[in-house]
Amino acid sequence: MVNADSRANNMKDQSRRVLRDVKGLGSIAAENVGEAAHRLKERGRGALAAGRQGLRKAERQLLDIVAEHPYKSLLVAIGVGALLGLTMRRRSS
Numbered sequence: 133m134v135n136a137d138s139r140a141n142n143m144k145d146q147s148r149r150v151l152r153d154v155k156g157l158g159s160i161a162a163e164n165v166g167e168a169a170h171r172l173k174e175r176g177r178g179a180l181a182a183g184r185q186g187l188r189k190a191e192r193q194l195l196d197i198v199a200e201h202p203y204k205s206l207l208v209a210i211g212v213g214a215l216l217g218l219t220m221r222r223r224s225s
Contacts, residue, residue, distance in 0.1 A: 198205040
């Protein structure tokens with residue numbers, strides 16, 4: 133009987149240690165996920181900033197081209213609009 137009680141207590145202690153270790157591993161995993169999410173968020177912010185900068189550059193270039201060639205720009209815009217209009221009309225028919 134004493135031997136059985138001793139084994140039961142030993143198993144309880146082992147179970148507590150295993151539970152404590154599993155909780156510790158869970159905390160470590162949660163920290164790693166949090167760090168990875170933070171790194172991913174920072175990379176996303178960098179990509180967004182680079183994209184915005186690229187769009188600003190493209191906008192300035194487009195405005196420069198339109199300023200240098202206003203009549204050609206107008207004709208190109210009319211042509212693109214006409215092509216889009218024809219394409220959309222054919223699809224709806």
